[in-house]
Amino acid sequence: MESKKSPTTKRATGSKQASRRKFLATGAAAAALGAVQTTAVPAAGQTAAPETKSLSDLIAYGDRSEYVKSVRVAVDERPSPDEFGLTFHVLTPLQDSVGIITPSSLHFIGTHRGSIVPDIDPKQHRLLIHGMVDRPLEFSMDDLRRFPAVSRVHFIECLGNHSKAKDKTVQETHGLTSCSEWTGVLLSTLLKECGVQKGASWVVSEGAEEVKGAGSIRLAKAMDDCIAAYGQNGEAVRPQQGFPLRLVVPGFEGIYNTKWLRRIKVVDRYYMTYNDYGHISKDEEVAALTFQWGPKSVITFPSGGQTLPGPGVYQLTGLAWSGGGAVRRVEVSTDGGETWKDAEIRGGVHPKAHTRFGMDWKWDGRECVVVSRSTDELGQVQPSRAELAAFFKVPPDYYKTHGVQGSDNTIQPWRVESDGSVHNAI
Amino acid sequence: MESKKSPTTKRATGSKQASRRKFLATGAAAAALGAVQTTAVPAAGQTAAPETKSLSDLIAYGDRSEYVKSVRVAVDERPSPDEFGLTFHVLTPLQDSVGIITPSSLHFIGTHRGSIVPDIDPKQHRLLIHGMVDRPLEFSMDDLRRFPAVSRVHFIECLGNHSKAKDKTVQETHGLTSCSEWTGVLLSTLLKECGVQKGASWVVSEGAEEVKGAGSIRLAKAMDDCIAAYGQNGEAVRPQQGFPLRLVVPGFEGIYNTKWLRRIKVVDRYYMTYNDYGHISKDEEVAALTFQWGPKSVITFPSGGQTLPGPGVYQLTGLAWSGGGAVRRVEVSTDGGETWKDAEIRGGVHPKAHTRFGMDWKWDGRECVVVSRSTDELGQVQPSRAELAAFFKVPPDYYKTHGVQGSDNTIQPWRVESDGSVHNAI
Numbered sequence: 001m002e003s004k005k006s007p008t009t010k011r012a013t014g015s016k017q018a019s020r021r022k023f024l025a026t027g028a029a030a031a032a033l034g035a036v037q038t039t040a041v042p043a044a045g046q047t048a049a050p051e052t053k054s055l056s057d058l059i060a061y062g063d064r065s066e067y068v069k070s071v072r073v074a075v076d077e078r079p080s081p082d083e084f085g086l087t088f089h090v091l092t093p094l095q096d097s098v099g100i101i102t103p104s105s106l107h108f109i110g111t112h113r114g115s116i117v118p119d120i121d122p123k124q125h126r127l128l129i130h131g132m133v134d135r136p137l138e139f140s141m142d143d144l145r146r147f148p149a150v151s152r153v154h155f156i157e158c159l160g161n162h163s164k165a166k167d168k169t170v171q172e173t174h175g176l177t178s179c180s181e182w183t184g185v186l187l188s189t190l191l192k193e194c195g196v197q198k199g200a201s202w203v204v205s206e207g208a209e210e211v212k213g214a215g216s217i218r219l220a221k222a223m224d225d226c227i228a229a230y231g232q233n234g235e236a237v238r239p240q241q242g243f244p245l246r247l248v249v250p251g252f253e254g255i256y257n258t259k260w261l262r263r264i265k266v267v268d269r270y271y272m273t274y275n276d277y278g279h280i281s282k283d284e285e286v287a288a289l290t291f292q293w294g295p296k297s298v299i300t301f302p303s304g305g306q307t308l309p310g311p312g313v314y315q316l317t318g319l320a321w322s323g324g325g326a327v328r329r330v331e332v333s334t335d336g337g338e339t340w341k342d343a344e345i346r347g348g349v350h351p352k353a354h355t356r357f358g359m360d361w362k363w364d365g366r367e368c369v370v371v372s373r374s375t376d377e378l379g380q381v382q383p384s385r386a387e388l389a390a391f392f393k394v395p396p397d398y399y400k401t402h403g404v405q406g407s408d409n410t411i412q413p414w415r416v417e418s419d420g421s422v423h424n425a426i
Numbered sequence: 427m428e429s430k431k432s433p434t435t436k437r438a439t440g441s442k443q444a445s446r447r448k449f450l451a452t453g454a455a456a457a458a459l460g461a462v463q464t465t466a467v468p469a470a471g472q473t474a475a476p477e478t479k480s481l482s483d484l485i486a487y488g489d490r491s492e493y494v495k496s497v498r499v500a501v502d503e504r505p506s507p508d509e510f511g512l513t514f515h516v517l518t519p520l521q522d523s524v525g526i527i528t529p530s531s532l533h534f535i536g537t538h539r540g541s542i543v544p545d546i547d548p549k550q551h552r553l554l555i556h557g558m559v560d561r562p563l564e565f566s567m568d569d570l571r572r573f574p575a576v577s578r579v580h581f582i583e584c585l586g587n588h589s590k591a592k593d594k595t596v597q598e599t600h601g602l603t604s605c606s607e608w609t610g611v612l613l614s615t616l617l618k619e620c621g622v623q624k625g626a627s628w629v630v631s632e633g634a635e636e637v638k639g640a641g642s643i644r645l646a647k648a649m650d651d652c653i654a655a656y657g658q659n660g661e662a663v664r665p666q667q668g669f670p671l672r673l674v675v676p677g678f679e680g681i682y683n684t685k686w687l688r689r690i691k692v693v694d695r696y697y698m699t700y701n702d703y704g705h706i707s708k709d710e711e712v713a714a715l716t717f718q719w720g721p722k723s724v725i726t727f728p729s730g731g732q733t734l735p736g737p738g739v740y741q742l743t744g745l746a747w748s749g750g751g752a753v754r755r756v757e758v759s760t761d762g763g764e765t766w767k768d769a770e771i772r773g774g775v776h777p778k779a780h781t782r783f784g785m786d787w788k789w790d791g792r793e794c795v796v797v798s799r800s801t802d803e804l805g806q807v808q809p810s811r812a813e814l815a816a817f818f819k820v821p822p823d824y825y826k827t828h829g830v831q832g833s834d835n836t837i838q839p840w841r842v843e844s845d846g847s848v849h850n851a852i
Contacts, residue, residue, distance in 0.1 A: 058666070059516050060497035061531045064487075065669045067548055068662045071486035090485050098609040098657030099577035101527065105487045106661065122493055146739055151525035151773035151782055181773075183524040231524030233659065235532065236494045240484075243491045313572055347577035347607075348774065356577055 070096035072106055073171065089160060090240075091175030094300050094319065100153065100347050100354045102178035104238045110158040110176060110254050111209075118208045118260050122236075122244035127190075127228065131204075131265035134195030141230065141244055147185040147193075150227060153350040155179040155321045157293055158254035162408040165400065165426040170303035173412060173424065177321070179354035180241075182248045183231030187264075188223045196223075196266055204271045205247050208260035214273040215256040217249055217291070219266070225250050225352075228261060251292050251323030251352040253407060293323030295382045296409035297330055297357070297374035308420035311365035317346070317358040322376035326350065329375040330357040336369035336413060336425075337384065343372065351377070363416065369425050371413045384411045385426070400426055496522035498532055499597065515586060516666075517601030520726050520745065526579065526773050526780045528604035530664045536584040536602060536680050537635075544634045544686050548662075548670035553616075553654065557630075557691035560621030567656060567670055573611040573619075576653060579776040581605040581747045583719055584680035588834040591826065591852040596729035599838060599850065603747070605780035606667075608674045609657030613690075614649045622649075622692055630697045631673050634686035640699040641682040643675055643717075645692070651676050651778075654687060677718050677749030677778040679833060719749030721808045722835035723756055723783070723800040734846035737791035743772070743784040748802035753781040755801040760787065762795035762839060762851075763810065769798065777803070789842065795851050797839045810837045811852070826852055 057063075075089040090109040092102055102108075111117075122141045130136035157177035167173040191203075196219065203222040206214040217226070227248040230237055237243045242259030249256040265271075297320035302308060316334075320327045326349055331340040347356035357372070373382040383391070385399040388410055392398075404410055415425035483489075501515040516535040518528055528534075537543075548567045556562035583603035593599040617629075622645065629648040632640040643652070653674040656663055663669045668685030675682040691697075723746035728734060742760075746753045752775050757766040773782035783798070799808040809817070811825040814836055818824075830836055841851035 059500050061490075062498075062533070062535075062664055062666045063531070065548075065662060065665045066545070067669075070661065072488075074485050097660055098575070099607045099660050101607050101660040103530070103659055103661045105489070107488065109488075119492070122491075146741060148741060148770070148786065149524070149743065149772055149784060153774065181525045181527050183773075233529055234523055234525050234527040235496065235529045236491060238488055239491045240488045244493075315572060315574060317575070344574070346575055347609075348579065348776070350774070358575060360574065 070106065072108070072175075089158065089176060091171045092178050094170045094174055094177075094298070095303055095306065097300060097319070098356075100179055100319070100350075100356050101233060102180060102354075104180065104233050104235070104241070107178040107180065107232075107238065107241055108156075108158065108176045109240050110160065117239050119239065120208060120244055120260060125244050125262070127245060127261060127264070129190055129194045129264045129266070131267050132197040132200040133191070133266050134197060135193075137190075137194050139190070144185050144190075144228060144230060144245070147189050149183055149231075150186055151181055151183040151231070152225075152227065152250070153179060153181050153348065153353040154227075154248055154250040155352065155354050156248070156254050156257050157296075157321075159407055162403050163410070163412055163424075163426060164403050165424065167304070167424055169305040170298055170300050170412075173304070174298045176254070177319075177354070179319075179321070180232045181234065182227055182229040182246075184227045184229035184245075184248070187226035187228055187247070190228060190264075191222060191266070194266075199268050200266045202267050202270055204265045204267055204273070205256075205258040205261060206263040206265070207242065207247075207258040208262050214271070215258055216267075216271045216273065217252065217256055221249065221252070221291075251325075253291065253293065256291070293321070293407055294409040295322040295324065295327070295374045295376040295380045296320065297327075297372045297382055298412045299332070299370055299372050299414060302370065302416055302422045303414050304422055304424045306422045308363060308416065308422070310420065311363050313360060313362050315358050316343075316361040316370065317356065318343075318372050319354045320357055320372070320374035321352070321354050322374065322378075322380065323352060324380050325352065325377040327355040327374050328377050330355070330372055331375075332357075332359055332370065332372050334361060334368050334370050337371050337411070340373075365418060367416065367418050369413050369415050371411050373411050382409055382411055496532065498534070498601075515584065515602060517597045518604045520596045520601055520603075520724070521729055521732065523726060523745070524782075526605055526745070526776075526782050527659060528606060528780075530606065530659050530661070530667070533604040533606065533658075533664065533667055534582075534584065534602045535666050536586065543665050545665065546634060546670055546686060551670050551688070553671060553687060553690065555616055555620045555690045555692070557693050558623040558626040559617070559692050560623060561619070563616075563620050565616070570611050570616075570654060570656060570671070573615050575609055575657075576612055577607055577609040577657070578651075578653065578676070579605060579607050579774065579779040580653075580674055580676045581778065581780050582674070582680050582683050583722075583747075585833055588829055589836070589838055589850075589852060590829050591850065593730070593850055595731040596724055596726050596838075599730070600724045602680070603745075603780070605745075605747070606658045607660065608653055608655040608672075610653045610655035610671075610674070613652040613654055613673070616654060616690075617648060617692070620692075625694050626692045628693050628696055630691045630693055630699070631682075631684040631687060632689040632691070633668065633673075633684040634688050640697070641684055642693075642697045642699065643678065643682055647675065647678070677751075679717065679719065682717070719747070719833055720835040721748040721750065721753070721800045721802040721806045722746065723753075723798045723808055724838045725758070725796055725798050725840055728796065728842055728848045729840050730848055730850045732848045734789060734842065734848070736846065737789050740787050740789060741784050742769075742787040742796065743782065744769075744798050745780045746783055746798070746800035747778070747780050748800065748804075748806065749778060750806050751803040752777045752779075753800050754803050756781070756783040756798055757801075758783075758785055758796065758798050760794050760796050763797050763837070766799075791844060793842065793844050795839050795841050797837050799837050808835055808837055 070093045088111045092108040127139045161176035163173035245261045247258040299318035320330045330343045343357040343359040346358045413425035514537045518534040553565045587602035589599035671687045673684040725744035746756045756769045769783040769785045772784045839851035
């Protein structure tokens with residue numbers, strides 16, 4: 001590591017330097033920056049042809065290492081509770097996540113009753129705001145950029161993010177939540193521009209989906225922290241996330257975060273739309289739970305499918321979030337919930353955003369169950385399945401066998417066996 | 427937007443549903459999620475073949491819209507001040523940036539005297555810490571994950587990020603800075619594990635580069651906020667950024683952020699290495715400026731090469747950062763520095779990180795010069811070129827014609843012409 005300015009070294013450098021110059025001059029520079037033979041990672045049951053990236057590609061827009069195999073997987077088809085049929089979902093590999101940002105390429109996808117990703121020319125795209133407003137207005141993407149922008153870190157989580165006993169990994173139990181830095185215009189800014197009329201109380205947002213995905217949120221929420229977002233993690237929103245424009249409704253279920261946003265109607269009542277499978281319920285308590293996510297958390301290491309090589313010190317880590325605001329506390333138990341210890345928050349803390357927690361953990365090699373629970377700034381505490389059962393006055397094991405309907409923010413237990421293997425312990 | 431549960435709609439859905447099921451069952455599902463015909467964007471002077479992504483690729487790891495053309499560009503070759511020769515740099519398209527995160531695919535690259543990106547198998551990679559320590563230790567990547575992790579947002583900026591009068595765009599003037607959420611182990615944690623001996627005062631870090639890129643930082647900095655980072659923006663550090671391990675030295679020049687980190691030696695003096703082109707200077711004042719970045723900012727809209735379609739209200743926006751800590755204030759002038767107004771901070775504020783600012787700006791259609799200046803938490807204020815000239819006792823226009831040596835954190839002026847075109851106004 002000492003300075004090595006020997007003549008030999010200098011000559012070698014000079015020589016390399018000359019040949020690099022030639023490479024660049026002739027454009028045959030594939031070796032100069034290191035053209036990488038990337039092998040596309042096939043999804044389950046499919047194969048993909050290897051793909052070679054040219055130097056110009058690697059300069060224009062870089063790629064990840066061929067050694068990194070972390071991929072989303074599709075939930076091909078879920079049995080449908082009603083006539084609405086297929087929902088297509090792609091799960092984020094939370095077991096591989098670090099920090100709080102989900103790479104846009106790994107953000108979960110939920111397409112509901114419509115699985116074509118619209119391929120929209122942003123120059124042609126318009127957002128219409130109409131209904132109970134003084135001035136109905138249509139905005140181009142350039143128009144939107146003339147309004148003050150905000151950039152905020154928020155999670156989006158699909159209502160379908162239920163952990164079931166049959167799920168093996170944290171990708172399967174919790175992979176329908178992701179977190180991004182979203183950039184765009186506050187919806188309140190646009191609504192004020194249009195002038196909301198007296199008597200208006202709800203806002204219906206519609207996207208350019210195959211079946212016109214739409215959702216109704218209260219005007220109070222629309223005027224609070226919703227974002228008409230054109231940016232995600234520093235670049236344009238991805239097509240799978242609603243390019244060129246997505247409504248971000250922080251803390252609310254994914255389905256309200258309308259992708260390919262093209263129309264907002266200000267109205268005086270809840271509009272039942274094609275998206276209302278979960279939100280109309282005879283049981284008012286169930287219905288009331290289906291807008292805003294409660295406090296939630298999950299341990300991503302150790303989690304189902306992972307294996308500990310042996311007893312020793314590990315970093316237990318995971319993610320916590322809440323639709324109610326910022327995470328204030330995360331507790332961890334390594335004895336199945338008998339005793340609890342505060343975990344450390346190890347990253348940025350943002351309202352309605354994934355929050356990374358971690359703690360030193362010495363595993364003694366004996367079977368144990370690890371669980372986490374979060375508390376948000378409203379003082380809400382993440383419940384266990386047994387606590388949820390007590391609340392809804394059903395048998396204690398009810399949610400172990402039936403799963404949780406509506407939004408599932410129950411505590412996730414992972415069992416570490418004495419051989420180091422980790423399993424879902426619902 | 428009203429509920430459309432007509433029998434016709436239901437039948438149509440049922441039909442699509444059946445055909446989608448078939449698609450998924452046969453694996454011929456290219457149409458189901460929308461297989462995108464992506465066209466790779468060629469770098470200047472080169473062409474790239476179109477590329478088709480399969481559904482399985484799009485599920486595994488998503489891509490950006492084909493309409494989004496924002497790309498890095500290479501500074502092919504810079505005239506070299508000495509015998510060290512070629513440095514290869516790739517510039518981040520800051521003109522297209524939103525928020526504070528730089529997408530990893532668009533992070534700038536600086537390769538200094540060595541332009542091969544090592545393709546390292548993380549299973550084989552080791553970090554050796556030795557020298558003046560009680561216990562020299564070698565860490566595998568798995569070993570590193572057993573230590574507490576931090577996730578922090580920090581910029582990395584190359585010393586070569588000089589704005590020159592000939593540069594046309596903000597990508598050319600300022601594109602050698604980028605900002606990521608970095609995840610890894612504090613270097614202090616690892617050094618404590620090894621036990622730093624009395625008398626040690628410097629730390630030399632070495633990467634697996636062609637010419638063993640290495641840099642010396644003071645032990646005090648190494649024990650402060652440096653990170654041995656394996657994560658970037660929620661996934662593994664990218665190969666072009668040092669996969670599988672990069673030293674992040676927050677606020678210091680890029681060259682100290684050793685990529686492909688494999689060795690750290692604790693020593694009792696500054697080690698002159700192959701990377702010391704800028705840091706050894708006869709002029710002590712110049713040398714003193716070459717570790718930590720001062721407060722800096724640049725307007726990204728409007729910036730060189732952009733065109734305003736006409737008079738009206740725009741969002742003036744840009745990025746500010748400082749090696750001294752968090753940005754506390756950003757001022758903007760639209761009359762070339764005669765009068766100043768505070769801009770709004772529009773995103774997260776992190777120490778030693780890009781910070782997004784913006785303000786409403788009504789352009790009256792007349793020629794003007796827009797500039798920004800930042801103040802950091804230490805009270806340091808970004809200087810103009812004239813102020814820098816006064817400090818170094820050279821003629822007022824010296825740095826306009828000669829450019830700034832060492833780290834250039836001077837104020838960047840953009841001239842908006844009456845036809846709406848924007849130009850570098852150094």
